[in-house]
Amino acid sequence: MEINSIYIIKRDTGVCMYHKDFTGSGFDPQLLSSFLVAMTSFFDEATRSLKSQARAFEGIDYTIVVEFGDWTLGAVSTTIDNQHVRNKLKRTVRKFEEQFAVLKWVELDLAVHTRFEQTVMNEFVRENILPETLIAVRPEWEHLTRRPDVISFLRLIPDICSIQDASSFLEVPVEIAMNLAAEALWEGVIIVTNPVKPDDIYQSTSLTPTEGALDHLSPEAARTLSELDGETPLSIAAERMRTEDLKRFLEDVAWLKERKMVELVSPSQAVVVRYSSALQILLKRLADIVGFVPIRKIFLKAREELVVHYPWLKFVTLEEGVDIDMRSSLLSATLRGSISPDAIDDGFRVFIQFITRMVKDLLGAKPVNKILFNTKNEIEQKFPSTVFHIEWESFLVRG
């Protein structure tokens, strides 16, 4: 998990009103809260700014990300600082202020820790649990939790299994198993690892690693490192490397990931890569039939119509023929995570819908739907488990 601990602090008093530590080695909440309040007010004084400007305090292997509410200040200690984490923190702070508004004026015991638990769990814990996530139960876990549902869940499942296995073992829907695992993770009684999947898109963080780091690197892992460009799913990278053993390749990537030499790209970047591959294949197939010129016209027309609602589409352009080119402004925004995955998903979906509707006038409904079907199959080769994150049905056209 990338989050180590979370704190919500009252700004004018510097009292920590809520904290949760996921690692067991967090800072003393009261110590940290006084430090943060002191530092942020120092910044405000120093820059004579009315709006608080501090954003993060960095350690060697952690960053304390700070976001401000009206009367509270949220801080998470995290291993990565990106917009995605910030957005989650912002939402959490906003919800806290709504739920416990009265604390702004008076100090009361509102059982904040138990009542706010679910919100934090939804924002920070739940997203780490996927159906294919592996869970390992900690030894002596009975002493660590008192929740009856977690206890009965852990008693019944094997010590190491995936969520999917656990759900079929208990004969409950996967969703319920995921919720139970989130609670168990919250209690700190299980350790979760998300296996590296062929759909995942990784980027190398150390293209010029130090001498020492390279010594431990196997030749395969070193070659792997140069293939992970942040735009290629592992399935395709494996193909490019002509590796015969996909499992071995994924293990190499997991090994690199553990050593922080590669990292998963931001969710927005993953969405961009997935959708742009789909769009590229679709355009290529359409251009095979009607030629480049009409498809270019349709692409540009559809983009022109949508740019009002999705200004970032301006940065999706065509090179020669129908080759899609993402301008670096968009790519860096997605890498930083300053554009949300939902916005990208929404924009691309509408864009492809526009294109298929316009192409329908040219080709008729049936061929367009057949091409969509073929495109989906081709994407499924590249992104076997996330292919249906694209809403293919919404692209279909009616005759």
Place this chain on the structure above:
Amino acid sequence: MQQTRWSDTVPIFILGLGILLVFLFLPLAGFDNALSIVSLILTPLIAFMLGIFGLRIFGRGSEEREDQIQTLYLWLSIGLLMLSLSELATSIVKTIQSPLPIEVTVGLVQMPGLLLWGFGILQYLRSVNSALELLNSDRLWSVLLIGTTLATLFLVVINAVYNPLIGSIESIVMSPLVIGLVLFTSVTLGLVWIFRQGEFAKSLVLIFIGFFIYLIRTAQWALATSILGNPSNSLFALEAFMFFGAAFILARNLGNPSQ
């Protein structure tokens, strides 16, 4: 990355050397007749094969259209194909030892044009098939190849049996033309059917009608004698050309917003 190595061209050079040796050896050994037969067959055949070979390498991928060196090789291949036909004409004239019947001459002159049409249509068919994934592409090509060959032979036989007025040479030259046009017409009809609901079918319909009229015209030649140059026959050709022109105009505005 493969390099450009002289050694890659060895098979072609061996073939060239082999032919050279045969041409030197046969007259020395006194096989003059054999030499003329070999040259009659080989010259058009080699030109045709190399032309096709060049087209296969350089005719694919429209993204390379801008590439001038690709274009050069493409034109060289097309030139080879055309030359192969003139060589074929030489061979035929040499074989029958008399001036060619006018239909055959005209037919041979027509062939390059029809070949170009054929390459266009079949390449497009391949592209559509790869986008829509309708049929397995190997199967499609074998079916087309076997189908056209059988149909051509069938037409030659039919002509020989039921229409003895037409010379066998004419029949052999004209039958592939007719069958080729039948193939183009049916492929375009198929494409029209696939895209029947869209704007795009409009230009295809015109091409289909063009092919169809031209087919009627050529079939008249192949099946009846002394119709060449009749006003009605020329009219068919004219109308067919008109339809192609109309198709160009429609295709030019493809993809423009409707209103």
